[in-house]
Amino acid sequence: MTRTEVAFGSGGATCRAWRYTPAAAQVALRPCVVMAHGFGATRDASLAPYAERFAAAGMHVLLFDYRHFGASDGEPRQLLSVRRQLQDYAAAVHFAHALAGVDPQRVAVWGTSFSGGHALATAATVPGVAAALCQCPMMDGLAAVANILDYAGIGQLLRLTGHGLWDVALAPFGRAHYVPTVGRPGTLAVMSSADADEGYRRLAPPGFRFEVAARIGLTAGLYRPLRYASRVRCPVLVQVCERDSVAPVASAERAIERLGRLAEAKRYPIGHFEPYFGKHFERSVSDQLDFLQRHLRP
Numbered sequence: 055m056t057r058t059e060v061a062f063g064s065g066g067a068t069c070r071a072w073r074y075t076p077a078a079a080q081v082a083l084r085p086c087v088v089m090a091h092g093f094g095a096t097r098d099a100s101l102a103p104y105a106e107r108f109a110a111a112g113m114h115v116l117l118f119d120y121r122h123f124g125a126s127d128g129e130p131r132q133l134l135s136v137r138r139q140l141q142d143y144a145a146a147v148h149f150a151h152a153l154a155g156v157d158p159q160r161v162a163v164w165g166t167s168f169s170g171g172h173a174l175a176t177a178a179t180v181p182g183v184a185a186a187l188c189q190c191p192m193m194d195g196l197a198a199v200a201n202i203l204d205y206a207g208i209g210q211l212l213r214l215t216g217h218g219l220w221d222v223a224l225a226p227f228g229r230a231h232y233v234p235t236v237g238r239p240g241t242l243a244v245m246s247s248a249d250a251d252e253g254y255r256r257l258a259p260p261g262f263r264f265e266v267a268a269r270i271g272l273t274a275g276l277y278r279p280l281r282y283a284s285r286v287r288c289p290v291l292v293q294v295c296e297r298d299s300v301a302p303v304a305s306a307e308r309a310i311e312r313l314g315r316l317a318e319a320k321r322y323p324i325g326h327f328e329p330y331f332g333k334h335f336e337r338s339v340s341d342q343l344d345f346l347q348r349h350l351r352p
Contacts, residue, residue: 055109060116064145065138070125071118071146072097074109075155083157085184085350086114086150090143092167092192093244094134094235094266096124100257100330104164107339113346116150118142130230132263134270136277139169143176151182160184160350164342167301167326168192170292171279174309177290178282185288185349187342190295190326194305195277201302205247206239213242214271221268232265244271247299253327280305283312291345293320293329293338300326318345 060073076084087108091099097117105115120142121128122135143163151158162185165173170191177186192198203211214233221231236254237243244266245254258264290313294306310317320341322334329338 055106060149062118062145062149064121064142067121067127069118069121069127069142069145071116072102072105073153074105074115074117076109076112076114082352083160084112084114084155085160085162085346086116086153086156087162087164087187087346088143088146088150089115089117089164090120090139090146090169090172092165092169094123094132094264095167095257096259096262098124098259099262101166103330103335104339104342107343108346111343111347113350114150114153114156116146116153118146130228130267132232132265133230133267136273139172140175140179143172144180147176147180147183157352158182160352162186162346162350164189166190166329170301171277174279174286174290175282177288178285183288185346186286186290187293187345188290188306188309189293189329189338189342190298190301191279191292191306191309192301193278193280193309194302196275197302197305198300199275201300202246205299210242210246214244214268217242217268218271222272225269230267230269233268233271235264235266245300249299249325249327253325256327257330280309280312283309286313286316289316289318289345289349291318291320291342293322293341295324295326295329296321297324298326 119126122133163173164187166189170188173186177183234243236245328334
């Protein structure tokens with residue numbers, strides 16, 4: 055396989071991506087998997103092993119950074135906008151459809167954690183998505199906020215709200231105020247469950263920014279991807295981490311129920327940050343490859 059840097063437009067800005075091309079791809083049109091990371095994360099945060107496995111199995115891969123993150127354009131930096139990220143997914147799917155060697159009838163979307171919800175929403179709203187994969191997905195922002203209340207208390211939510219209001223006040227001036235993406239229990243952070251700090255930091259490459267613009271704290275609870283489930287018309291793999299401390303399991307199960315016959319559910323007795331490494335990665339990616347090979351056949 056080969057990996058090249060490519061770029062596509064979204065919302066008037068440039069998103070940058072790694073394109074993985076399988077060996078002998080010129081022989082026939084092949085499927086493509088469109089991928090992006092979860093909350094505040096970038097393409098270089100432990101996603102390459104998935105892309106490499108998909109490419110080794112004969113698929114093209116488009117692994118991109120959202121606007122405001124990583125290699126992509128967008129100011130202020132580290133601005134997490136659900137609306138813009140969904141626009142970026144849609145733009146990436148359209149870009150993938152036009153790539154040389156890609157069969158536009160066999161394009162899948164892949165998401166993990168926060169972007170697991172994006173994958174479901176994209177499958178429901180963007181034409182030309184043949185399958186969706188949602189790994190340890192955040193399917194209900196309201197439930198995720200309630201989860202923070204359970205493990206960190208009302209004081210944490212009030213602090214995040216205060217920082218969010220400060221950030222909103224700076225927005226008209228093109229500036230941002232940041233809060234830590236992850237931290238140890240008892241510290242100010244969007245994620246501070248018992249395993250979040252160690253697990254998230256294990257994903258990150260050198261130089262990674264562990265912060266996001268605080269305004270997302272005011273709107274995260276309004277994002278409820280499971281509401282898109284009834285509009286999906288393609289098969290969806292939902293991989294549930296049964297010991298998930300970040301993305302409430304009950305919300306993923308409700309999404310599975312609403313998807314009905316379109317859902318393929320896989321459940322693992324592990325935490326939110328475990329699918330990326332070792333034997334848990336092998337099991338997760340093997341289930342993903344099986345799903346893709348069955349549903350993206352010519």
